[in-house]
Amino acid sequence: MATIYPFVVFLSFFISSAMAVAMPQVEHSFARTVDRKLMGYRKEKLSHFRFYWHDVMSGKNPTSIQVVPPVSNMSSTFFGTVQMIDNPLTATPDPKSKLWGRAQGLYASTSQEELVLLMAMNLEFTSGKYKGSSITIFGRNQVMAKVREMPVIGGSGLFRFARGYAEARTSKVDFKTGDAVVEYNIYVLHY
Numbered sequence: 001m002a003t004i005y006p007f008v009v010f011l012s013f014f015i016s017s018a019m020a021v022a023m024p025q026v027e028h029s030f031a032r033t034v035d036r037k038l039m040g041y042r043k044e045k046l047s048h049f050r051f052y053w054h055d056v057m058s059g060k061n062p063t064s065i066q067v068v069p070p071v072s073n074m075s076s077t078f079f080g081t082v083q084m085i086d087n088p089l090t091a092t093p094d095p096k097s098k099l100w101g102r103a104q105g106l107y108a109s110t111s112q113e114e115l116v117l118l119m120a121m122n123l124e125f126t127s128g129k130y131k132g133s134s135i136t137i138f139g140r141n142q143v144m145a146k147v148r149e150m151p152v153i154g155g156s157g158l159f160r161f162a163r164g165y166a167e168a169r170t171s172k173v174d175f176k177t178g179d180a181v182v183e184y185n186i187y188v189l190h191y
Contacts, residue, residue: 041161041191046161049135049186051089051100053168058177067094070109077115083106089123093171093181100133101125115143119150123186133157135188139165155170164188 036042057061060104068082084106091098105121119141124134139150148168155162164187172181 036191044189044191046164046189047188049184049188051091051184052093052097052171053103053182053184054088054090054095055085055178055180055182056087056095058174058179064178067106068108075109075112075113078109079112080109082106085121089184090145093183095181098127100127100132110140117141117143122156123184130158133159135159135162135186137186141168141186144171152186156191159188159190162188162190 003034042188044102044110048078054063064083064085067084068080070078071080075079085103087103088095088099089101089103090098101124103121105119107117107119110116117140119132120138122134122136125131133155135155136153137150138153141148141150146169150166150168152162152164152166154160166184166186169183169185170180174180
């Protein structure tokens with residue numbers, strides 16, 4: 001029995017050492033895979049939103065202000081201009097209609113040859129089922145095209161992990177003041 005005990009100790013040491021060398025080391029990481037059901041995300045749904053975006057540059061209370069002027073006064077496309085926005089989102093083209101939320105962000109003129117804007121905005125809902133949630137749009141807006149398509153790149157609240165696209169159609173524009181009303185139709189996949 002006394003001769004077997006050192007052999008068992010040696011054998012168990014040998015096996016555990018061999019396993020330690022043969023098994024890959026698990027590296028501690030800052031990331032891990034999470035089951036979406038544990039986070040409360042079940043089946044994805046497709047929602048369609050339609051509202052009117054009011055870009056008001058005139059009057060005592062503009063919702064769109066220039067924060068960077070164009071590179072040149074000679075630019076027909078206002079190249080380099082950056083506008084900061086806090087535009088109302090309403091149910092109809094009438095600015096006094098039901099307020100659904102606000103478009104907050106900026107847009108910038110990015111082309112020297114045609115009127116193209118880079119849009120970066122959060123559509124924050126302030127009423128209804130989606131109050132407190134937002135949809136984020138970031139993309140190219142070719143202003144003179146009849147319909148412009150921009151990607152939905154995410155959101156918050158009920159729109160976490162959102163993706164989709166937005167279609168913009170100019171409803172009304174006043175070239176004298178710069179004020180515009182744009183119809184937005186947004187198709188969003190979300191949980």
